[in-house]
Amino acid sequence: MAHRHGKSLLAARVRRERWRAARAQGEKGGADAAGLALASARTGAHRTAGRPGLSPAARHLADSASRSRGRRLRQGGPRRSRSARSIPAPAATNAHVRKSMQGNKRANTKPELIVRKMLRELGYPGYRLQWNKVPGHPDIVFPGRKLAILVNGCFWHRCPVCNPPDIKTHSAYWEAKFRRNVERDAQNQAALEQLGWTVVVIWEHELKKKNLEATRERLRTLMAAKARG
Secondary structure (H helix, E strand, C coil): CHHHHHHHHHHHHHHHHHHHHHHHHCCCCCHHHHHHHHHHHHHHHHHHHCCCCCCHHHHHHHHHHHHHHHHHHHHHCCCCCCCCCCCCCCCCCCHHHHHHHHCCCCCCCHHHHHHHHHHHHCCCCCCEECCCCCCCCCCEEEHHHCEEEEEECCCCCCCCCCCCCCCCCCHHHHHHHHHHHHHHHHHHHHHHHHCCCEEEEEEHHHHCCCCHHHHHHHHHHHHHHHHHC
């Protein structure tokens, strides 16, 4: 009985809110009205849940029905692409460029593999890769030590030491892309530090043969300091 009462009450509330929304928008049953009805129905469900006249079972039924209706309305409405504000990627100028771009990887790059091998050789194998429990999915993470190691390619992340040249073809697209990369790196690093993490950035040029020993010593000092406390 409580289930039927809660369901009828919610249905009446949704109909009333849809009518009000349609009247306010001037287009009864339109998409905008449906969106307003969804928001009002959600609010109404929360208010209904707080009424002492409904049993716990009826409140649960009302909340469940509101969530289900919200999903149905969302599925029928327009969806906004995640890349709506991004500049469309231009077509490759030739087959060589296309092959080079397709070869770029998000993870397990050659610089990352070098750093991971170095850590194992130093006696620190217990790391996580692309850990999704902290901002930015850092390349290499030691959760217990709250240490994140970012291995950045000098070209894609715009190394301040190497100062890589700009791309002349489709320059507007590449300038925007590189700017987003740099901004995202800064935001992720700031978010990690705000959470109390130590963030170490290792650039691709630091893994060249002539710089490799200095980078190894830097990692050894860092890990020893973290091990002490």
